[in-house]
Amino acid sequence: MTKLQAEQYSAVIADDHEIVREGLKAALKTPGLIEEQGICVVAEAADGIEALAAAKECRPDLLILDVMMPLCGGAEIFTDIRRWSPETKVVIFSSVTAGGVLGRLIDAGVDGMFTKGGSNRLLYEKLPLILRGGRFIAPDCLALVDGQESDTALTPRESQTLHMILSGRTTKEIAAAQGISPRTAEKHRASLMAKLNVKSVAELMARALKDGLFEA
Structure with missing residues (x-):
């Protein structure tokens, strides 16, 4: 995948709340906060159909994805993205607390997962690792999944x-x-x-x- 500039990564942000997209975009683009040259946000999406279209067209290095998107859910989007752009790193960033939903996405192989209720600092800290092939699931996400498994399987x-x-x-x-x-x-x-x-x-x-x- 070709970078827009040397060592600069591209990203698509998919969330149905504009304030969340704006906050993430500002952080990603800021030089030195996550990446030395910043990350270029090539597209934004407010629903699942837009997210799929943007990812297929742009084939970004990174897709930050909410789980419960209008028109198409996060699980369906993730499955399609893996088929159309397998090199894209998919990071779930959501307020969903349903352990079953999160567990299925972890099992499916998402590259990262963070809750909106947690600290954004952890997200920014771990994105460079994820972009370079690592994987990170936030501890609060794992706790939600662990709690789900024993109670409602x-x-x-x-x-x-x-x-x-x-x-x-x-x-x-x-x-x-x-x-x-x-x-x-x-x-x-x-x-x-x-x-x-x-x-x-x-x-x-x-x-x-x-x-x-x-x-x-």
Whole structure:
């Protein structure tokens, strides 16, 4: 990948909040803060479709990506970026606290991950390492993933039942799809809700989104 100048890296910033994009852009471009000559921000994106288009066109050295983007989620964007621009270093920078979502992105191989609730200093400190082939997952992200794994890991059948409930399927429809009796399907539903400590479909949706068990 060709640098715009000797040793100068290029970046795309994808976040649906303009204030976040402006802050990151200012930091990346500042000589000496992250890189000696600064990092050239070649494009910005406010939604997932724009992020994909910018990354495909510019093939930047770095993509700073929010997880929950309008029109297309972070996981889908990451998968496409790896196909279209495999040399681009993808760094997740998000306020998402769902351990399941973050865990899947870590497993998929993102190059870096930081939370917006943490210190930006850590992000700036680790970007040079990431740009040169290293990998860094912030400790607070790992803590969220570790907490998720022990509390809400679902079996394949539970996960299937969850998605069917949240897709609006009735107990009778779930039973038919799984080849079980409506009574057994109702038991599975009750067991799932007890495991997640919820009492209504609305609470189930909120808990599933929070823990990354289901994406809106």
